[in-house]
Amino acid sequence: MTSTAEAAGTGQEPRPGPPPPGEPVPGQPLPGQPTGGRRPPSARRRPLVVAAAAGLVVVGLAVAWMGQRAEAIASGKPGLVWALSPASNTVTVRLTAGSGPQARQVLAHSRLSVAEAGTRHPEKAPAGSRKIRVPVPPGKRTQLMVRVSGPQPFQRALTVTVPPPLRILAVRRGPHGVLVSASSPLRGQAGELLCGTDKVSFPAATQAAVAKSPERCRGRLRLTARDGERAVARVTVPSLPEIPLYAFASPAGRAVYITVDDGWTPSAQVLTIMRRTHLPVTAFLIAQAAERNLPYWRAFAAAGGTIGDHTVSHPVMTKLTLTQAATQWGQARESLGRWFGRLPVLGRPPYGAFNPTVEAAGYRGGLTTLVGWSATMTANHIQTWNGKRLEAGEIVLLHWVPGLGHEMVTLLKAIHAAHLTPAALTSASFTGIAPQQRSLDGD
Numbered sequence: 001m002t003s004t005a006e007a008a009g010t011g012q013e014p015r016p017g018p019p020p021p022g023e024p025v026p027g028q029p030l031p032g033q034p035t036g037g038r039r040p041p042s043a044r045r046r047p048l049v050v051a052a053a054a055g056l057v058v059v060g061l062a063v064a065w066m067g068q069r070a071e072a073i074a075s076g077k078p079g080l081v082w083a084l085s086p087a088s089n090t091v092t093v094r095l096t097a098g099s100g101p102q103a104r105q106v107l108a109h110s111r112l113s114v115a116e117a118g119t120r121h122p123e124k125a126p127a128g129s130r131k132i133r134v135p136v137p138p139g140k141r142t143q144l145m146v147r148v149s150g151p152q153p154f155q156r157a158l159t160v161t162v163p164p165p166l167r168i169l170a171v172r173r174g175p176h177g178v179l180v181s182a183s184s185p186l187r188g189q190a191g192e193l194l195c196g197t198d199k200v201s202f203p204a205a206t207q208a209a210v211a212k213s214p215e216r217c218r219g220r221l222r223l224t225a226r227d228g229e230r231a232v233a234r235v236t237v238p239s240l241p242e243i244p245l246y247a248f249a250s251p252a253g254r255a256v257y258i259t260v261d262d263g264w265t266p267s268a269q270v271l272t273i274m275r276r277t278h279l280p281v282t283a284f285l286i287a288q289a290a291e292r293n294l295p296y297w298r299a300f301a302a303a304g305g306t307i308g309d310h311t312v313s314h315p316v317m318t319k320l321t322l323t324q325a326a327t328q329w330g331q332a333r334e335s336l337g338r339w340f341g342r343l344p345v346l347g348r349p350p351y352g353a354f355n356p357t358v359e360a361a362g363y364r365g366g367l368t369t370l371v372g373w374s375a376t377m378t379a380n381h382i383q384t385w386n387g388k389r390l391e392a393g394e395i396v397l398l399h400w401v402p403g404l405g406h407e408m409v410t411l412l413k414a415i416h417a418a419h420l421t422p423a424a425l426t427s428a429s430f431t432g433i434a435p436q437q438r439s440l441d442g443d
């Protein structure tokens, strides 16, 4: 239990019955108001007598109260306020200054002590302190006897009712995170995060849920009941499943892998080469680009081409939330699957930008593998990751741009000169290969 945020249960000494001076007293005429005393005597005299008697009683009470008050003002008798903190199960009693010229002096020489009714060992406020904090048991009603010693000694009984303690009944792991069940209705805090990333929600009055995020989370979930009681649940939330990104694939059979991105400008020449030589090519298509030339991409797939997921609209995926990134992968995959008859399993993040959230989003979007690259081909020039000749296992990145046909011819010459064999890219191409840890350069 923690002790921040004092809550419900603030109490004050009961005020005396009659209203304070200056307010109208029921039954008494206000100053300057006509009294109405000139009515002719009639049969209504009896009610008038009753009213007058009642008025006298009220005036008498008011005078008596004002007399008491005057005495209190003269004596400077201190007052008491108290507050219950359900969060820490303590009552704080505070001595306050009375009124009148001696009030400060009286307060300075007053000592405060509190004992549970029926016990002989009161808690004493330290000398000079006007405040004392005493523990009270949860789930019970407790009688406290407050004693004030000093020039104006007095004592007062307080009755404090403390809500039952908040208990954590169960912590269960589910497919989406962790569900915590508590003994009392909880106060939900919107937008709360555990471990900085895992969202906390309140699916039912006595339940709190922590959603999985890409990072594993081990933390203390602080819960506050609606009655102010607090409890802490220790939870371990496993990370969301992720799919890895690879910049290299299997070198078996001296394989290299040709990948072409985006899809705004289809190439008839590439299709011709594919048909003539059975060249395996993987196209990572932006769904919005693919939609413009569906017949071409159907012909591409029919010629043995593989279609991969390059998102719906080519955003920088590392700048998106998990949900947004999963939508980019998932919607593109679904569209490409519907158009070309096969759901893609490989995805390539635009600009090569990835992190655990993008990888978890890929899993959620239905992909099995993210694919990077180790070599690029731009303006008819091959650039490998280490500046050397193309080697087996490398993944080459090109784009669907005007001139792609010419680039493809140049690339194939280099591949054959290095005694490499273009191979189709599948999930199995990455068996035994180490995933890439950092984002890549390029797009």
Ligand SMILES: [Zn+2]
Binding pocket: 261, 262, 310, 314, 350, 351, 443
């Ligand atoms: Zn791209």
